[in-house]
Amino acid sequence: MYLLVASALLIQLGSTLTGAWRASQPRLQFTHSELIQNGRLLTLPLVAGDLHSLLLDEDRKRLYVAMKDNLLSTSLDDITQNPRKLYWPASPDRVQECLMAGKDPELECANFLRVLQHFNQTHLYVCGTGAFNPRCSFIHTSIFLQSEHQTLFYSQTECGKGKCPYDPFQKTASAVVDGELYAGITSDFMSRDSAFFRSLGSRHVIRTEQYDSTWLQDAQFVRVAPLSETDNPEDDKVYVFFTERAQEAEGAAGKVLYSRVARVCKNDIGGQRSLVNKWSTFQKARMVCSVPGPDGLQTHFDQLQDIFILNGKDKKNPLIYGLFTTSSDILNGSAVCVYRMEDVVRAFKGNFLHKEGPQYKWAEFTGKVPYPRPGTCPSSTYGSYSSTREYPDDVIFFSRTHPLLQENVLPLGERPLLVRVGINYKFSKLLVDRVEAVDSTYDVLFIGTDSGLVLKAIHLPREHGQSQEVTLEQMQVFQHRAPVTAMTLSKKKQWLFVGSKEGVSQLALYQCELYGQACAECCLARDPYCTWDGHACSPYMPSVRRRNARHLGEDEDPLTQCVRQGAGLQVEAEQRVMLVAEGNSTYLECLPRSRHAAVTWYKQAGENSPELNQVVTGDQLVVIERGVLIRRAELSHGGVYHCQVEEHGYHWTAVTVRLAVWSSSANRVHGSLSGSSYQGAGTLPWYEDVMALIHPGNLGQHCKALGYRPPRNHRRHGDIVMMKKERGEKQKHGAGRGGGGGGRPVGRKSRSKPQQRAPRSA
Template sequence: MRPAGSAGPAARQTQPPAGEVTMVPTLLQLLLLWLLGAGGRMDGSQPRLRLSFQELKARHGLRTYGLERSCCYEALLLDEERGRLFVGGKNYLASLSLDNISKQDQKIYWPAPVEWREECNWAGKDINAECMNFVKILHLYNRTHLLACGTGAFHPTCAYVEVGQRLEEPVFRLDPAAVEDGKGKSPYDPRHTAASVLVGEELYAGVATDLMGRDFTIFRSLGPRPSIRTEQHDSRWLNEPRFVDVFWIPESENPDDDKIYFFFRETAVEGPPGLGKSSFARVGQICRNDLGGQRSLVNKWTTFLKARLVCAVPGSDGGDTFFDELRDVFLLRTKDMRNPLVYAVFSTSSSVFRGSAVCLYNMRDIRRAFLGPFAHKEGPSYQWVSFQGRVPYPRPGMCPSKTFGTFSSTKDFPDDVIQFARNHPLMASPVLPQGRRPLFLQTAGAATFTRIAVDRVAAADGHYDVLFIGTDIGTVLKVVSVPKESWQNMEELLLEELQVFKDSSPVTSMQLSSKRQQLYVGSPSALAQLPLHRCWIYGKGCAECCLARDPYCAWNGTSCTRYMPNTKRRFRRQDVRNGDPNMLCSGDPQRGSVLERRLYGVEGSSVFLECVPKSLQARVLWSYQKASGAPLKEVQPDERVLQTERGLLLRSVARRDAGLYHCQATEHGFTQGLLRLWLEVLGPRGEPLAAPPHSKPWYQDFLQLVDHPNLGAVDQLCHQLRGRQQPPPAQPHKWQLLEEARRARKRRTHELPRAERGPRSAAAW
């Protein structure tokens, strides 16, 4: 029964306190650092920050969830009103808290019947991998129920899940008596995707409707009206399609003009002959009030049209590089409900060239393509050209309404209109993206874009669309598009690369909550939840916060925090468009303060001067001073001095290398000091050869104690060192030398007569 009442990352380095002493790393560490950084910095496709799964889990609010003996979390439904995330997986439905998916979970075990599984296995399918119920469809059906559909071990099935009407009602149950046939709603095969939207009581779905996966159709089911579909076995309509997404978009104030838009990719019928199969991205439209024809196209769409979606990089020689494998679509609603923005993710189908792209489309351009010329196959070689003959009235693709004519139903359309619609579903003009090129592009990386979610963020200098792009290696890219000279000329900023899944499984679903500022990501192995922003990670200074150019973040006078448009703060500073610290941070008290450290190296051995900026897009500059007042000289790499991604490697330290090294980072035209390193060179036996002025080497006290044991002086020095902060484990060398001094003292004092040993100290080593 149907319910009633329907409505890899580079780790960040933490610097020790000023004045802390660092000894030379081991030779093995130096070689490893050199090998990792020998290639230098990457190009502009490098993210500004890269965070590993462990870092996100430990310090940045990443939460994960998984069901035992389940997988494949493709169906996600975000319900802001109830504060729940509904999830469909293998044999399970789950209801999770939007605030924390790891807590307050509710589960429904929904397997396929045993007889269906056995029948599936007899048909040659894997009983454990394929003969299960994989949930593919989740929709809010009304105020109290969800519509859920799954593969049902190659027996598509749907059910209505009660979820309660209010947030306080912890209801989550499935009525086994309310299960019904899912053909035309869910695919048979778990490897196939389905795209659907529920409008009122009617479900519009792009899905395979047969066991073999050969009859793909756009199907309308449920509701009081008869079911309706695309023409069967006609490659001009659909040719091996893979449906990606579908949306209901109003056309005018009159609901009779509403249309349903399908986004899919298919084998192109108009592809160049003799070059094999070509995959094209498509957008298709149907009228919501289409009832089919009276004598022809009975119970078939009479308003179905499709056009090519082009996402390409224009070539200098006139040849374009196309991205035709449509992967995902995100509809960004605007104040004008009739004109949302369409963000689409593409990859290439070429075996030679690999890349991914994001293109942005305007609904006006999509509608303009459907009002343009129809594609027609004619001539001796049967080439596809623009149709030049008479187009019947009413124009095919128009909805029957009082807005554009006097027809009240598609059953009233003349026969010539129906025949033209049957033979000419393809438009001649493609839909081009805004700017005639991709908004964001990656061609050198190993990852392929799979999913996208977009958040419109209010900043101090305007509104920005922040893109969250999932990949096939379990990462999420955070990208913001910033105008250069004008809003037509855009600059893409790759802010973050986040490894959200430990096993690098591909991102298969995404939902974004602007209200809670959270992103929810699904993969075959797990679910993940993480915040949209991590402002404090950019640094502790105004310049670092400004250089990040993150629309979510601003400098409030003391720290980099979330930007709130309605909050009046005297010291709030943000400039996403320009990101110029010289303009915003001139009065910052921390500006100009640079951390200073000491480093010791032995003559003839190697020493590594480590300096890692927070931003991977920054370029590091090294300069050298012999003493504090001496002139600065730029460090020139050669066969002895290697500049790596993590610092300078001096392969054979000489006396002339002693002095002050300045590490500076240049990014977006702004240069700031990161670190000053005093390098002191020791002789082969540990004796000082050259030292920074006005500084006393700390180890001289130990050398004196080793030669002339004095228990009182040793105890006093140990007491001073114990009062200091415990050094990090990565810097044990100073304490090892202290231990050696203690052992030498004990050996020598035991060799002395008792009277010469001095009084016994109460201090313990």
């Protein structure tokens, strides 16, 4: 029964995602080798086998990489230039103890770096598992300038308990706020004590209640972030995002996972008689990311994988992007949901959940809530409490027994921004870049997957406050498809840095010249980083005033965009000539760059006839997605074929094929070759080498008898299927979806020199 329900949900999800944009299909796809060939990707292979986090230092133009037994520093401009390592192994005694405990020598009994934070302008604070003996250290950034390889010894480190997990497989999250480390970790050897700590600084270490499942239960921490809700600094809070077992939902079905957001006050120092050195303002609420179905049935994405907080002009109301996956093995899916900070704050002002005893169910608390309201930060403007130790005992007791809020945090539109189901990968990491384009401001999503891919997507506004996701690119940034474990973005350098166990990849955010050399092609790409400047598809620079045409919105077309600017609309078609012997098979190929484009084949009624007839599947002819397969050529198959491409209502001819069919029995060619103009240095007509394989004899006399005269300058070809590519100066369509060189670099600095790419194979 459960399998049937899951299958029905999968069908329902698939039906809700279908539409004109084919949202689950990336418009362009690039392999690892193509990205390198285009000059868009740089790779730094690493043999550490584990890469946890990446940290930018834009002022010093450095990138720090936390790995197994090593901390690496390299250049932001080119990660392959002079990388430097700090070797930090676990203590040999601790490694032996770890092995004696039955742990894996490669995957557990080493120093896996799990905390990497800027402590101040000159020092990093780094922690590692230390073979199940956590250690931390303040590391001066100048150490990487002394020599290429250095070692950090055990005596140069300090105890890392309460700052770093013992087990490298446990998910952890941390942040340094005002010189203090906030960390969500499992704080014991057996990974049973999930806790949220504050350490370092001058104040006493403080944490969540220990072994209390109403606070935290098997928590997997994702992100820690300080967020200000008001102008009063005494009201500042630190938020932590995680996934845990949901006590309020568990029953006969067994373990249920919920994604949570929790918060504490920065000035919380615990209670006086109860919750001593424990958080007295800790509260949590559920974050929901689900697809609504029929009869109110919801398909939930329960497993929180990543959080990105996007700050806008209003610093107190950022957008919170959450990346979720399904916890079920039956329905393999991923989703991105967007939340407003005001909705999160409203949930924490709602009612509390309460459970009378072990035999009772969770329900809304209907009793009297003590004053000041639990979770309120001590402030001189609210209740005149200078610290949490002055709170009344009933407030502290209520905070201890009622950490869970009733109201859920719902996403914008009460549905995901982006959904993927029924695919062979899951999302793992998320970054968002807010880009100012010609017509508006767009949030560009970069999504890492567990198969070494990076997706680049945007969402376009629609009516009634809805939005539509468009996946612009799918890029394979790692050759062996290792899961993406870390990502960071340099706004200044316009680079995306991606980490996995294979190493680090440096990817340009855009490469406008690959979209084509016509205005319509540039606008159809819908890339906010790019614009048509009147001459070429080039990066857009907001500070430069000029006439620009941008990508398409929901209800726009390239004709309108380009006509406004006076740009040409024509996209020159690729010209091909093909020859096939009667009875043989051949294939007419048409590979537009865009996978969002629909291909339709037409055949001219006659050589000079304007009438076009759509090509449909017949006895000897099969129309497939990207071409026409003629299984057994007949004389009637000869003629002129046109591959017409349609995307977002704009039609153009990508390829024109002149197909000639040679009949050995009739000693004639059916289908005009008059459009050909092959030229070469040989002395024989171009078709003689081909026809000699089909009809031996005096082919020159035979062809002259047919009245065909080859051009004065001609060339010889040894291929049975002949192709000719007559490209205009601005033509970019053809077998290669990637495209090649572009016009002059205008606006944002181009990430690679314009160059001609080899066509991609079918």
